[in-house]
Amino acid sequence: MSDFPANADVVIVGLGGIVGASTVHHLIERGWTRIVGIDKSAIPTDIGSTSHASDFCYATSHDPMTCYTTMYSINFFAARDRYDRVGGLEVARVGDDERMEELKRKVTSGRAFGTRAHMIDAAEAKRRFPLLEEDVIQGALWDPDAGLVKPRSQVFSGELVDEAVATGHLSAWPNTACTGLIIEDGRIRGVETPRGRIEADYVVVCAGLWGRLIANMA
Incomplete structure (x- = not known):
């Protein structure tokens, strides 16, 4: 496994669900190249809403x-x-x-x-x-x-993430929770994780039900 990234243009929190996976797909489609995605569970998620959604x-x-x-x-x-x-x-x-x-x-x-x-x-x-x-x-x-x-949005999420990783524009890190937000002068500057901090100009929270918990870190 490659070294944990210290910086990125954008960090996606909650990469393992359909919203996070779709977000990275569309960012790459629009020309973004230095993206880091993290998720507190597996990728695709095995505990988030996508894993038990009706589809x-x-x-x-x-x-x-x-x-x-x-x-x-x-x-x-x-x-x-x-x-x-x-x-x-x-x-x-x-x-x-x-x-x-x-x-x-x-x-x-x-x-x-x-x-x-x-x-x-x-x-x-x-x-x-x-x-x-x-x-x-x-x-x-x-x-x-x-x-x-079909067959499940959980499966489709995994396909989107795999495609994004294959482009070389996404570094995906499962079992990596966001433990804090880095804010300086009123602006987001990155995230804290158990593996280390990632500095970034943009952070996209795709954590569904847990989104408010991450927002409360601000």
């Missing part, structure tokens, strides 16, 4: 950024043959008119933000998912682009 992508939301980022991710996975576009349903039971109106609002928002979601009746919902009891639902939201990352 289900569902784009329809009232939030334009959620719709955009999810559709971008779906197309990114699909372009690499890592996505099954099986479609997704949200149903409203008979008598739950409030739920039905909410689904209609979601469709309106989703279509305004670029998704292909639309409402379908109970018969169509049962045709798409035969286990449904048609007589107890009044309608459903159908998102044809919803689906699953």
Whole structure:
């Protein structure tokens, strides 16, 4: 194994998850060359959210950024043959008119933000998912682009990191936690780890649930 790096242009904290792996992929795609990635667990992660995620992508939301980022991710996975576009349903039971109106609002928002979601009746919902009891639902939201990352987003994360390492632009360090942030004159200057410090002009925190713990180090 090479010596632990003392400096980098950017350090990614949480390289082992899908967000960290995607971040390094896109940084290299945009010309970054001196990147160090660390993770407190394995790479790909064996304890983080990516390791036990449902791998289900569902784009329809009232939030334009959620719709955009999810559709971008779906197309990114699909372009690499890592996505099954099986479609997704949200149903409203008979008598739950409030739920039905909410689904209609979601469709309106989703279509305004670029998704292909639309409402379908109970018969169509049962045709798409035969286990449904048609007589107890009044309608459903159908998102044809919803689906699953295959075989797992955890596996895909590992592929992205391996590709990044192969370019020579990423130095990846599993089982290396961020134990502190180096801040000078109000600016980030690097990170502390049990292996030593890494000086860097930029630090990207991709630690998911643990992100706030790292933020509290500032």
